[in-house]
Amino acid sequence: MNPVDAGFRFIEEVLVLRSGFVDAGAGQIRGKYQVQMIKLEHMSKYFGAYPAVIDVTFEMLKGDIVGFLGPNGAGKTTTMRVLTGFTPPTEGTATVAGYDIVSHSLDARRHIGYLPETVPLYLDMTVTDYLRYMGRLRGMNTTWVSDRLPKVIEMVKMGDYRDTLVGKLSKGYRQRTGIAQAILHEPDVLIMDEPTIGIDPVQVVETRQLIRELGQEHTLLLSSHILPEVSMICKRVLVIHEGRIVADDTPTRLSDRLQHTERIELAIRGAPARDVISLLRDIPNVIDARTDVRAETAIRSERDGRTTLLVDAKPNTLASERIAAAVVGKGWGLVSLHPLPMSLEEIFLELTTDEDAGTKN
Numbered sequence: 001m002n003p004v005d006a007g008f009r010f011i012e013e014v015l016v017l018r019s020g021f022v023d024a025g026a027g028q029i030r031g032k033y034q035v036q037m038i039k040l041e042h043m044s045k046y047f048g049a050y051p052a053v054i055d056v057t058f059e060m061l062k063g064d065i066v067g068f069l070g071p072n073g074a075g076k077t078t079t080m081r082v083l084t085g086f087t088p089p090t091e092g093t094a095t096v097a098g099y100d101i102v103s104h105s106l107d108a109r110r111h112i113g114y115l116p117e118t119v120p121l122y123l124d125m126t127v128t129d130y131l132r133y134m135g136r137l138r139g140m141n142t143t144w145v146s147d148r149l150p151k152v153i154e155m156v157k158m159g160d161y162r163d164t165l166v167g168k169l170s171k172g173y174r175q176r177t178g179i180a181q182a183i184l185h186e187p188d189v190l191i192m193d194e195p196t197i198g199i200d201p202v203q204v205v206e207t208r209q210l211i212r213e214l215g216q217e218h219t220l221l222l223s224s225h226i227l228p229e230v231s232m233i234c235k236r237v238l239v240i241h242e243g244r245i246v247a248d249d250t251p252t253r254l255s256d257r258l259q260h261t262e263r264i265e266l267a268i269r270g271a272p273a274r275d276v277i278s279l280l281r282d283i284p285n286v287i288d289a290r291t292d293v294r295a296e297t298a299i300r301s302e303r304d305g306r307t308t309l310l311v312d313a314k315p316n317t318l319a320s321e322r323i324a325a326a327v328v329g330k331g332w333g334l335v336s337l338h339p340l341p342m343s344l345e346e347i348f349l350e351l352t353t354d355e356d357a358g359t360k361n
């Protein structure tokens with residue numbers, strides 16, 4: 001073994017021994033030089049008989065930036081609350097930095113910075129007083145807090161607001177104060193629950209930039225229900241739906257997987273729906289065509305004497321052009337034709353019903 005490898009081997013063994021015997025290691029060593037910071041194993045959380053999270057297993061290594069994507073009620077917040085020790089799992093285990101969140105809660109929580117969905121802020125305190133108070137709650141001594149405060153305020157770019165009452169801050173700056181309290185005690189793991197929800201578009205851009213910067217120094221788990229947001233910040237995306245992980249992939253591969261159909265809405269005058277559908281279904285790369293039964297379009301269609309249809313086609317195959325040519329060729333009136341974006345619910349539905357989209361758990 002060469003001296004460099006031998007050196008690493010030595011460090012590894014020391015760290016393994018530390019985490020094994022003294023239980024004081026930051027993370028668990030897994031494989032060569034990879035430190036495991038978050039580990040959930042077969043974690044389920046029930047509220048009474050209701051399963052909010054079901055059999056979730058994943059791990060994050062030191063430095064990972066992972067997006068946790070899911071629609072409302074999917075189980076994102078519940079999973080994060082288990083990971084941060086706010087609520088115990090009903091089944092399975094959660095480990096942070098090598099510490100079990102239930103049996104070694106304090107040790108685990110020392111390594112975690114948490115930005116909850118709603119940050120508990122004290123509106124009648126100044127930003128500085130609030131952060132000092134949060135530092136004391138975390139067991140930081142006065143010197144440590146005084147040393148950290150200016151650095152943290154600088155990081156979240158709140159120099160001009162250090163003496164402002166929290167209650168007078170805009171939503172975006174309150175969120176930054178929340179981020180400041182999450183990073184104050186120098187945790188190596190950051191867990192952020194929908195950090196950009198409810199803030200104005202300019203602040204969203206700045207907050208994403210801040211999160212990206214924090215991602216360079218932390219292991220970061222970030223929940224969102226916006227795929228583009230997660231794609232901008234994260235290298236890996238976990239998708240949760242109805243309490244289960246349904247995908248674990250890179251943002252690019254996830255987007256590719258979701259773009260295997262293109263949906264087109266078109267309205268036609270002067271032709272029975274049946275005839276139009278059979279014509280459309282014969283066009284190459286058209287997967288399906290059907291009348292649009294959404295209530296508002298049905299009523300409008302009837303009133304205007306036209307048929308509104310939805311067509312699913314393979315993407316990037318110029319299906320729209322072929323459809324337009326075929327309809328016009330028949331002498332029918334092409335009133336409108338435009339692509340429809342897939343709704344988030346449809347995206348999740350697709351991920352949960354697509355055979356290719358097997359879980360990696």
Ligand SMILES: Nc1ncnc2c1ncn2[C@@H]1O[C@H](COP(=O)(O)OP(=O)(O)OP(=O)(O)O)[C@@H](O)[C@H]1O
Binds near residue numbers: 051052074077079
């Ligand atoms: N304390 C609780 N008691 C009972 N049910 C709960 C509780 N907390 C969450 N739930 C339920 O568990 C499910 C998952 O909720 P959770 O808040 O984890 O979802 P989420 O993915 O964070 O959703 P959102 O995007 O709306 O924040 C939901 O059906 C929710 O109603």
Ligand SMILES: [Mg+2]
Binds near residue numbers: 076077078117193
């Ligand atoms: Mg939530």
